[in-house]
Amino acid sequence: MNFDYSEEECALAEQARRLLAERAPPSLIRALLEGEGRDRAAALWTEVSALGWPAIAIPEAHGGLGFGHVALCALAEEVGRAMAPLPMLPSIYLAAEAIATGGSEAQKARWLPRIALGEIVGTAIVGASVSATATGNRLTLPATLAPFGAEASIAVVAGRDGAWIVDLGQAGVVRTAVRTIDQSLPCATIAFDRVETEPLQMIDAERILARAAVLVAFEQLGGADACLDMALGYVRERRTFGRVVGSYQAVKHRLADIYVANQLARSNAYYAAWALSADAPELALAAATARVSATAAYELAARENIQLHGGIGFTWEADCHLHYRRSRVLAQILEPVETWHRRLAAALDREGVA
Amino acid sequence: MDFEDTAEEARFRREAREWLQTHAPRYAPPAGESDAEGFALLPLARRWQTAKAEARYARISWPEAHGGRGGTAMDEVIFEEEQRRFALPPDPFGISLGMCIPTMMQWAEPQVAERFVRPALRGEEIWCQLFSEPSAGSDLANVRTRAVRDGDGWIVSGQKVWTTGAHVSDWGTILVRTDPAAEKYAGLSYFWFNMKSPGVEVRPIRQASGHAAFNEVFFTEVRIPDAQRLGAVGGGWKVAISTLMNERMAVNEADIANITIDDVVRMARRPGWTGGRPIDDPAACAQIATLYACSMGVRYTRYRMLTQLSRGGLPGPEAAIGKLALARNIQDMAAFAMEMRGPAGIIDDRGGDPDLAAMQEAWFYSAGLRIAGGTDEILRNTIAERVLGLPQEARVDRGVPFNQLTS
Numbered sequence: 001m002n003f004d005y006s007e008e009e010c011a012l013a014e015q016a017r018r019l020l021a022e023r024a025p026p027s028l029i030r031a032l033l034e035g036e037g038r039d040r041a042a043a044l045w046t047e048v049s050a051l052g053w054p055a056i057a058i059p060e061a062h063g064g065l066g067f068g069h070v071a072l073c074a075l076a077e078e079v080g081r082a083m084a085p086l087p088m089l090p091s092i093y094l095a096a097e098a099i100a101t102g103g104s105e106a107q108k109a110r111w112l113p114r115i116a117l118g119e120i121v122g123t124a125i126v127g128a129s130v131s132a133t134a135t136g137n138r139l140t141l142p143a144t145l146a147p148f149g150a151e152a153s154i155a156v157v158a159g160r161d162g163a164w165i166v167d168l169g170q171a172g173v174v175r176t177a178v179r180t181i182d183q184s185l186p187c188a189t190i191a192f193d194r195v196e197t198e199p200l201q202m203i204d205a206e207r208i209l210a211r212a213a214v215l216v217a218f219e220q221l222g223g224a225d226a227c228l229d230m231a232l233g234y235v236r237e238r239r240t241f242g243r244v245v246g247s248y249q250a251v252k253h254r255l256a257d258i259y260v261a262n263q264l265a266r267s268n269a270y271y272a273a274w275a276l277s278a279d280a281p282e283l284a285l286a287a288a289t290a291r292v293s294a295t296a297a298y299e300l301a302a303r304e305n306i307q308l309h310g311g312i313g314f315t316w317e318a319d320c321h322l323h324y325r326r327s328r329v330l331a332q333i334l335e336p337v338e339t340w341h342r343r344l345a346a347a348l349d350r351e352g353v354a
Numbered sequence: 355m356d357f358e359d360t361a362e363e364a365r366f367r368r369e370a371r372e373w374l375q376t377h378a379p380r381y382a383p384p385a386g387e388s389d390a391e392g393f394a395l396l397p398l399a400r401r402w403q404t405a406k407a408e409a410r411y412a413r414i415s416w417p418e419a420h421g422g423r424g425g426t427a428m429d430e431v432i433f434e435e436e437q438r439r440f441a442l443p444p445d446p447f448g449i450s451l452g453m454c455i456p457t458m459m460q461w462a463e464p465q466v467a468e469r470f471v472r473p474a475l476r477g478e479e480i481w482c483q484l485f486s487e488p489s490a491g492s493d494l495a496n497v498r499t500r501a502v503r504d505g506d507g508w509i510v511s512g513q514k515v516w517t518t519g520a521h522v523s524d525w526g527t528i529l530v531r532t533d534p535a536a537e538k539y540a541g542l543s544y545f546w547f548n549m550k551s552p553g554v555e556v557r558p559i560r561q562a563s564g565h566a567a568f569n570e571v572f573f574t575e576v577r578i579p580d581a582q583r584l585g586a587v588g589g590g591w592k593v594a595i596s597t598l599m600n601e602r603m604a605v606n607e608a609d610i611a612n613i614t615i616d617d618v619v620r621m622a623r624r625p626g627w628t629g630g631r632p633i634d635d636p637a638a639c640a641q642i643a644t645l646y647a648c649s650m651g652v653r654y655t656r657y658r659m660l661t662q663l664s665r666g667g668l669p670g671p672e673a674a675i676g677k678l679a680l681a682r683n684i685q686d687m688a689a690f691a692m693e694m695r696g697p698a699g700i701i702d703d704r705g706g707d708p709d710l711a712a713m714q715e716a717w718f719y720s721a722g723l724r725i726a727g728g729t730d731e732i733l734r735n736t737i738a739e740r741v742l743g744l745p746q747e748a749r750v751d752r753g754v755p756f757n758q759l760t761s
């Protein structure tokens with residue numbers, strides 16, 4: 001057993017961290033919230049695509065780098081730490097993963113090389129509540145929220161009755177941008193009126209969600225650690241009553257609790273990363289555990305980061321609210337945590353602990 | 355990131371599993387009679403310990419010369435995982451083998467340590483740790499039990515308290531004050547001694563649960579030879595810290611309580627008090643998921659630390675995470691499990707329903723677990739100061755001779 005990143009994975013993360021600190025600073029996220037900076041975000045996507053980020057876990061046979069899923073997890077952690085405004089979640093964690101795992105050879109050959117290059121972006125509409133109806137190879141869907149839905153070229157759609165790939169460049173696709181509480185991760189609704197589809201035969205909504213949940217857990221982990229670092233940085237400097245705020249035990253203990261929550265979430269995420277990379281039968285349980293743990297950790301860290309900053313933490317100028325927003329968006333975007341509680345319990349029930 | 359056994363680990367796991375399958379079933383405890391500390395079933399626990407020692411499974415990572423196998427910390431984990439599949443008596447040797455003997459191995463003359471390792475490993479001799487006193491718990495360095503020089507020995511007088519297992523112990527390790535005029539942390543010394551020495555009086559203390567696993571220990575002019583000192587005169591604090599480091603690494607779910615999340619899940623899959631299965635109820639699912647995520651988080655955090663150790667790292671203060679998270683989680687798990695039985699969950703059910711009885715035992719024990727071996731608050735201080743680098747608590751006891759401190 002070996003329960004840590006490899007040297008290569010650490011190096012990749014380190015490189016990503018440095019690049020994002022420079023190219024995706026909080027000022028960019030804040031600009032995006034105000035409807036500016038889209039061009040800088042797009043340029044960043046082009047830059048990281050050239051570095052191969054979207055290609056990391058896509059097999060070499062389909063134009064990827066084939067570095068494996070743990071490397072992608074390490075990268076996701078950095079994307080989360082920086083809250084980088086990149087379409088990794090819809091295009092890579094959801095669409096590319098779904099196609100790579102459940103697509104036919106022809107589908108993989110058609111879509112994965114272009115996704116790997118960052119040339120096209122995919123999105124996904126996945127979950128038991130997705131009410132897509134198929135007649136023959138035609139699909140109809142009422143307006144449904146999709147991350148990067150306006151930018152995407154294709155969508156993976158998976159609901160109770162099946163999974164499909166839809167080319168979004170055809171007639172019958174209606175997209176409407178929506179404002180969300182975190183415009184740095186843009187969303188749109190997508191509706192289909194009898195559009196042409198290809199079925200994705202070897203995967204279902206639950207597996208697509210499980211794979212993405214592991215990767216999103218790493219983003220949440222990075223975000224949670226960023227909040228802890230921010231809070232620590234502030235309480236070490238800020239003084240009240242003649243001493244630094246970080247010397248008060250109420251403050252120290254809260255930060256210790258955040259640290260513990262983050263570490264437990266990290267450990268659960270590592271286990272899930274292994275299950276994902278090994279495509280282990282434990283994946284469903286491991287993914288739900290990672291998701292539950294990371295969601296709780298990010299939420300706690302993001303809330304308390306504002307609290308520990310005092311009044312300044314509640315301002316637009318401080319970066320705290322960026323994580324407050326992102327933590328809520330990541331908590332809800334892959335179905336809310338309550339459904340993951342149920343998934344986790346159902347997986348335990350299936351595994352039948354003696 | 356690799357969760358699979360290596361080839362050697364797989365071989366060891368097979369071997370351990372086969373051995374356990376042959377031997378473990380003979381040591382199954384009678385229903386409803388165990389206590390969390392393991393003293394209620396001591397004779398059975400001793401026989402089980404001897405069997406493990408003879409097969410060199412008692413302390414796998416100890417050197418072969420000390421009755422171990424020179425195995426890795428990961429081998430210990432593998433054995434624990436396999437052992438968890440069997441109903442076995444709770445382990446009353448944790449303090450002996452997790453704290454006292456490692457301290458002896460580190461600080462005593464090799465031939466002295468040699469004399470004690472085997473009997474402890476076989477469960478024949480039990481050790482206790484006499485650190486806490488009425489006015490020294492979290493503030494451990496505040497010990498007042500006095501040792502006064504007398505020729506080639508020391509005369510010890512005073513009182514220890516909360517000493518787990520003192521009533522069944524043969525030997526003890528003790529922290530005493532040898533120089534009250536020195537600064538608080540500098541006037542302490544550390545000894546090992548015979549619990550049957552004249553002047554040692556052990557009085558069991560009844561715990562919140564009703565059992566009596568810990569004790570008051572009174573010392574009336576007890577003679578301890580100077581040859582039984584560990585570390586320098588006045589250097590006892592350093593030895594005590596090394597013991598506490600051993601304690602931190604020892605924590606894992608199966609070791610510190612007799613229930614695990616698996617037991618909670620098993621109960622949740624059976625009809626609850628309303629007839630339905632709790633695991634089908636969304637509100638119960640939320641609790642199960644949260645408890646499970648914490649249990650697994652602690653388990654995998656330990657694996658991460660073992661990975662660090664195997665790469666040559668040292669156990670650091672972050673080892674405090676385990677006990678801090680676990681003690682609370684055990685309390686939550688036990689309360690939740692009792693609730694699944696509805697109003698009947700409060701019926702003292704020893705001898706009746708073994709699942710419920712174990713949860714009730716854990717529910718009591720966990721309240722003590724949050725205090726023993728560093729309270730939740732002290733562990734948070736440790737994490738905040740030593741891991742996160744925040745300022746230390748204000749101190750008024752530094753740099754002042756102990757006998758001039760007002761407390």
Ligand SMILES: Cc1cc2nc3c(=O)[nH]c(=O)nc-3n(C[C@H](O)[C@H](O)[C@H](O)COP(=O)(O)OP(=O)(O)OC[C@H]3O[C@@H](n4cnc5c(N)ncnc54)[C@H](O)[C@@H]3O)c2cc1C
Pocket residue numbers: 449482483484485486488489490491492493515516517518519568722723725726727728729730731732735747
């Ligand atoms: C089941 C059990 C078994 C034990 N076994 C042993 C044993 O075998 N050998 C042995 O030597 N001892 C043993 N102990 C004693 C244990 O180590 C002490 O109880 C523990 O260290 C706490 O000390 P105390 O009881 O004096 O409480 P105190 O230190 O008086 O603490 C009282 C409360 O104040 C809080 N507090 C204290 N200082 C601080 C601070 N600086 N910051 C914030 N909060 C603080 C504590 O967290 C606690 O909530 C055992 C205890 C229990 C419950």
